[in-house]
Amino acid sequence: MPAHQQDGYATAPNYAQTLISIIEQYKLYQYDTQPAQPAVQGGEGDVQVPNLQQGVSGHTNAVKAVQAIVGVTADGVFGPDTKAAVQKWQSAHGLTADGIVGPQTWGVILNS
Numbered sequence: 592m593p594a595h596q597q598d599g600y601a602t603a604p605n606y607a608q609t610l611i612s613i614i615e616q617y618k619l620y621q622y623d624t625q626p627a628q629p630a631v632q633g634g635e636g637d638v639q640v641p642n643l644q645q646g647v648s649g650h651t652n653a654v655k656a657v658q659a660i661v662g663v664t665a666d667g668v669f670g671p672d673t674k675a676a677v678q679k680w681q682s683a684h685g686l687t688a689d690g691i692v693g694p695q696t697w698g699v700i701l702n703s
Contacts, residue, residue, distance in 0.1 A: 607660035611701065619652045640701075643692035645674040657692050660700060 603609065614620060620639065641650040643657060651667035658665040661676035674690035682688040684699050692700075 607656065607700075608703075610656045610659050614652050614656055620650070640694070640697040642694075643669055644690065645669050645671060653692075657700070 620641070641653050643650055643654055647669060654669050654673070655665040655667045657669075657677065658667075658673055661673070661680040663672050663676045677692060677696070678688040678690045681690075681696060684703075686696055686699060
């Protein structure tokens with residue numbers, strides 16, 4: 592069981608995927624303040640995803656979903672703790688650990 596689940600951040604082993612599914616099902620990304628970025632091939636076809644990184648505002652729902660996946664408090668703010676957790680997650684998944692949730696990172700998230 593991942594540490595963030597043991598610490599009470601998630602109540603189910605598929606919590607992060609459930610969050611992403613809800614965001615996609617109800618198209619919650621449409622309420623983000625910035626336009627969507629390139630599409631990434633997900634489990635059910637192309638998914639519009641934003642590029643997320645420290646210092647970029649908006650995309651609160653997408654940031655919360657990523658925070659749940661990487662094991663930090665899901666507050667919707669992409670700060671230094673989120674960047675560090677994203678870098679650790681990227682490294683563990685064979686990605687360039689740049690702390691940016693772009694198309695490659697989204698591709699692994701959506702297809703895992």
